Amino acid sequence: MKYEAIVIGASSGGLNALTFLFSALPPGFSIPIIVVQHVGSRSDSQWIDLLNDKSKLHIKEADEKEKIEPGHTYIAPPNYHLLVEKDKTFSLAASERVNFARPSIDVLFESAAEAYKDKLIGIILTGSNADGTAGMQKVKACGGLAIVQDPETAESPLMPASVIANTAIDYVLPLENIINLLLKLY
Amino acid sequence: MEYKDTSDIEISLLLDAVYKKYGYDFRQYSEAHIRRRIMNRLTLSGLGSISQMQDFVLHDKSFASLLIQDLSITVTEMFRDPDFYKALREKVIPVLKTYPFIKIWHAGCSTGEEAYSMAIILREEGLYERTTIYATDFNQQALNKAKEGIFPAGLMKEYTLNYQLSGGKESFAGYYTSSYDMAIINQALKKNIVWANHNLVTDSVFAEVHLVLCRNVLIYFERSLQNKVQKLFYDSLTNGGVLCLGSKESLRFSDLQGEYAVLDQKRRIFKKKYE
Ligand SMILES: C[S@@+](CC[C@H](N)C(=O)[O-])C[C@H]1O[C@@H](n2cnc3c(N)ncnc32)[C@H](O)[C@@H]1O
Numbered sequence: 001m002k003y004e005a006i007v008i009g010a011s012s013g014g015l016n017a018l019t020f021l022f023s024a025l026p027p028g029f030s031i032p033i034i035v036v037q038h039v040g041s042r043s044d045s046q047w048i049d050l051l052n053d054k055s056k057l058h059i060k061e062a063d064e065k066e067k068i069e070p071g072h073t074y075i076a077p078p079n080y081h082l083l084v085e086k087d088k089t090f091s092l093a094a095s096e097r098v099n100f101a102r103p104s105i106d107v108l109f110e111s112a113a114e115a116y117k118d119k120l121i122g123i124i125l126t127g128s129n130a131d132g133t134a135g136m137q138k139v140k141a142c143g144g145l146a147i148v149q150d151p152e153t154a155e156s157p158l159m160p161a162s163v164i165a166n167t168a169i170d171y172v173l174p175l176e177n178i179i180n181l182l183l184k185l186y
Numbered sequence: 187m188e189y190k191d192t193s194d195i196e197i198s199l200l201l202d203a204v205y206k207k208y209g210y211d212f213r214q215y216s217e218a219h220i221r222r223r224i225m226n227r228l229t230l231s232g233l234g235s236i237s238q239m240q241d242f243v244l245h246d247k248s249f250a251s252l253l254i255q256d257l258s259i260t261v262t263e264m265f266r267d268p269d270f271y272k273a274l275r276e277k278v279i280p281v282l283k284t285y286p287f288i289k290i291w292h293a294g295c296s297t298g299e300e301a302y303s304m305a306i307i308l309r310e311e312g313l314y315e316r317t318t319i320y321a322t323d324f325n326q327q328a329l330n331k332a333k334e335g336i337f338p339a340g341l342m343k344e345y346t347l348n349y350q351l352s353g354g355k356e357s358f359a360g361y362y363t364s365s366y367d368m369a370i371i372n373q374a375l376k377k378n379i380v381w382a383n384h385n386l387v388t389d390s391v392f393a394e395v396h397l398v399l400c401r402n403v404l405i406y407f408e409r410s411l412q413n414k415v416q417k418l419f420y421d422s423l424t425n426g427g428v429l430c431l432g433s434k435e436s437l438r439f440s441d442l443q444g445e446y447a448v449l450d451q452k453r454r455i456f457k458k459k460y461e
Contacts, residue, residue, distance in 0.1 A: 063434070064405055064434050064435065064436070065409060065438075065439065077434065080434060081219075083216070083218040083219055083222070084218060085216060085217055085218050086194075086217060086218075091216040091218050091219055091405070091406075092405050092434050093219050093259065093405065093406065094259070094261055094402050094405070094432075095219070095259040095261055096259075096261055107222065110222070111218040111221075111222065114218070114221065115218070
């Protein structure tokens with residue numbers, strides 16, 4: 001298997017998109033998935049349980065120093081940045097917001113690109129800000145694969161459009177086709 | 187032949203230089219975050235490589251001090267994680283009430299918001315007069331700010347909400363005076379707080395205390411360093427003393443996990459067992 005991890009960034013409209021995506025991925029999908037979804041700083045983690053209920057994958061909030069395992073999906077906790085260490089464990093940081101966001105997509109993508117190099121797939125979904133653009137550039141610079149939700153099909157087109165405008169993207173696709181592509185790649 | 191990543195080598199050499207020259211030891215902090223901070227400073231500095239930064243760190247004190255500030259994350263709030271303070275009121279205050287004199291240690295107090303929050307709770311619970319709060323950090327700039335106790339007035343709305351969510355029933359505005367765009371913490375809250383410079387990595391036990399709060403500091407440390415610092419807290423605590431960690435921190439990597447009883451798992455409050 002060429003790819004060892006997938007990072008996903010989503011903002012406004014992301015809950016619907018993630019629900020669609022995770023309802024479709026089959027139980028044997030083994031590449032670990034790491035997600036930053038922008039949420040309010042006072043929000044709790046209930047939505048993660050709801051997402052887990054709808055998915056055949058094991059979805060949980062990422063813990064500090066947790067080892068990244070195949071077949072698992074990890075979500076950044078509200079109000080913390082989520083980073084990947086080179087030994088494929090998580091770090092959390094309560095440092096300043098990046099692009100007005102904590103967790104920030106850039107912070108996850110940049111650290112994951114350092115850790116996984118060309119074995120990483122980056123996916124940017126719906127959103128109405130520019131977080132994720134620098135992160136995706138880093139994914140590409142390290143040799144990873146860049147996938148972006150077609151802005152025309154996204155609930156909020158700005159975030160995917162910003163990535164496309166600033167990076168050489170491998171695939172720009174509607175959600176259904178992203179799912180099909182992932183099923184082929186793993 | 188396999189080459190190691192150049193930036194890995196450069197970062198490790200840079201951290202060595204900071205330690206050897208200035209005594210601040212970041213060598214066992216979590217790498218991904220340290221890397222991020224260093225890369226940000228590199229971009230801001232306009233220098234060409236981390237190796238060039240090392241040259242500046244060794245020969246230019248003010249540049250070194252900038253970098254050391256970057257590596258120490260001082261983001262904090264009053265009544266951060268209101269749930270935690272609520273549990274503190276309900277589960278820890280009753281323990282403290284049994285002592286004639288109370289000593290509390292805030293390790294990694296940053297600019298003081300956490301220690302002032304504690305002072306407010308102690309006052310409301312009638313314990314402040316018999317308490318000494320030691321608030322320590324290795325970041326002198328942060329400590330100086332903490333001592334002043336002057337915060338941007340714009341933050342008070344958020345802090346008031348935190349305070350109320352934490353179970354505070356008084357008027358939060360009574361704890362500070364506003365002056366232009368500043369909020370100045372009342373002198374009465376300051377008088378029993380002792381601010382001191384202390385480095386958790388390189389200094390030894392600070393004082394014997396009944397309560398240690400070390401929140402959102404250990405997440406930046408590797409496991410082995412977390413374990414070492416946990417030993418420091420254990421040695422500082424009296425029997426039956428209480429340890430409070432940040433909401434994403436735990437005793438999982440500590441050899442001493444078995445030496446504590448859990449007072450509140452979700453809010454990360456632990457009680458040292460009697461030896
Ligand atoms: C994110 S702040 C936490 C402030 C407060 N406890 C809170 O939870 O809001 C972390 C603080 O730990 C301090 N710190 C980091 N490493 C330290 C060390 N080795 N010794 C003492 N303080 C340290 C930093 O300077 C910073 O002020």
